[in-house]
Amino acid sequence: MIPYGRQDISEADIQAAVEVLRSDFLTQGPAVPAFEKAVADYCGAQHAVAVNSATSALHLACLALGVGPGDMVWTSPITFVASANCALYCGARVDFVDIDPRTYNLSVECLAEKLALAEKSGCLPKVVIPVHLCGQPCDLAGIHALSQKYGFKVIEDASHAIGGKYKGEQIGNCCYSDITVFSFHPVKIITTGEGGMALTNNEKLARRMQRLRSHGITRETADMTQAPDGPWYYQQIDLGYNYRMTDIQAALGMSQMQRLEEFVAKRHALASRYEGLLADLPVITPWQHPDSYSALHLYVIRLKLAEISKTHCEVFAALRAAGIGVNLHYIPVYAQPYYKGLGFQAGHCPEAERYYAEAISLPMYPGLTEGQQDQVVLALNKARRG
Numbered sequence: 001m002i003p004y005g006r007q008d009i010s011e012a013d014i015q016a017a018v019e020v021l022r023s024d025f026l027t028q029g030p031a032v033p034a035f036e037k038a039v040a041d042y043c044g045a046q047h048a049v050a051v052n053s054a055t056s057a058l059h060l061a062c063l064a065l066g067v068g069p070g071d072m073v074w075t076s077p078i079t080f081v082a083s084a085n086c087a088l089y090c091g092a093r094v095d096f097v098d099i100d101p102r103t104y105n106l107s108v109e110c111l112a113e114k115l116a117l118a119e120k121s122g123c124l125p126k127v128v129i130p131v132h133l134c135g136q137p138c139d140l141a142g143i144h145a146l147s148q149k150y151g152f153k154v155i156e157d158a159s160h161a162i163g164g165k166y167k168g169e170q171i172g173n174c175c176y177s178d179i180t181v182f183s184f185h186p187v188k189i190i191t192t193g194e195g196g197m198a199l200t201n202n203e204k205l206a207r208r209m210q211r212l213r214s215h216g217i218t219r220e221t222a223d224m225t226q227a228p229d230g231p232w233y234y235q236q237i238d239l240g241y242n243y244r245m246t247d248i249q250a251a252l253g254m255s256q257m258q259r260l261e262e263f264v265a266k267r268h269a270l271a272s273r274y275e276g277l278l279a280d281l282p283v284i285t286p287w288q289h290p291d292s293y294s295a296l297h298l299y300v301i302r303l304k305l306a307e308i309s310k311t312h313c314e315v316f317a318a319l320r321a322a323g324i325g326v327n328l329h330y331i332p333v334y335a336q337p338y339y340k341g342l343g344f345q346a347g348h349c350p351e352a353e354r355y356y357a358e359a360i361s362l363p364m365y366p367g368l369t370e371g372q373q374d375q376v377v378l379a380l381n382k383a384r385r386g
């Protein structure tokens with residue numbers, strides 16, 4: 001099976017992890033702060049907080065921004081469930097803003113309309129979480145302008161997008177957002193096995209997230225609410241978690257960072273090759289907004305079903321049967337049984353549902369060979385005819 005995505009681990013990556021295993025600290029040593037600094041410097045952000053997953057980073061980001069019961073958080077329906085679950089963890093409610101038909105990212109027009117309505121009914125969101133789907137940056141300037149007008153905070157779910165650029169600047173610089181979150185799961189752009197990071201230019205938010213990732217405990221006298229009992233003293237001042245990243249993971253991440261640009265360049269080469277190979281097939285290939293340089297985590301095509309005798313499901317099944325590990329990113333979050341249980345109904349975001357009825361993620365990862373790519377296109381050509 002050719003998977004839809006996979007990690008690329010070098011001998012140097014392995015050596016980096018092994019060195020930590022032979023060192024004094026497996027966790028809470030020097031590798032985590034070094035990795036945080038490397039990512040913050042690369043992205044042009046002032047602070048970075050490494051954690052054990054992007055899911056944890058999203059949770060901490062919501063908590064740091066004060067999301068709690070009675071609050072509303074909005075995100076895109078075409079994303080991994082974690083982008084929405086983070087608000088529910090905090091006791092807040094979630095709603096979804098329909099997608100742009102070309103980029104499949106949260107539509108700024110839909111956001112503007114929904115905000116105008118929400119203002120009238122007095123239920124504006126506290127936080128909006130745009131997702132850079134497939135690694136293609138959202139219309140951040142448009143979202144930022146609306147955040148100024150309506151007073152909400154912005155968390156970029158950039159799980160797909162490290163190495164991507166918006167208007168020539170690195171994703172993660174937080175110029176248009178309060179916090180940006182990356183994932184280092186093995187299928188993502190760079191990996192630490194499991195892992196995530198939250199970037200921000202706001203020192204207070206960074207400190208809050210640092211504290212919450214480790215039980216809500218502080219050793220900084222300035223943050224303490226009463227005088228220390230002695231030099232052993234630490235204080236728990238929040239209810240936090242153990243969301244820490246290990247040094248083994250951070251060393252792997254540090255090593256992977258050195259190949260980030262090479263990984264993204266390889267993905268671009270594969271995407272332009274797909275573009276050529278798929279030109280005569282009844283599919284829509286990914287459209288790239290001129291403001292964006294995508295990290296190309298995913299390569300999503302849409303079937304032109306009116307020109308195909310097979311159904312979406314039949315084409316997908318035939319590809320799987322041919323050994324192509326295609327996937328579907330994503331099922332609209334509100335269509336999940338758990339979200340239906342919260343009261344969401346079919347038809348909530350029509351554009352997202354049209355996308356879901358046609359989308360297929362083809363294999364896309366740095367180690368994908370041209371021969372394998374030819375195999376994917378051949379299988380697709382066969383699958384749509386049957």
Ligand SMILES: *Cc1c(COP(=O)(O)O)cnc(C)c1O
Nearest residue numbers: 053054055080082159183184185
């Ligand atoms: C992968 C992913 C996450 C969660 O990442 P983990 O590191 O696995 O917790 C969140 N949001 C999106 C959009 C993702 O693709």
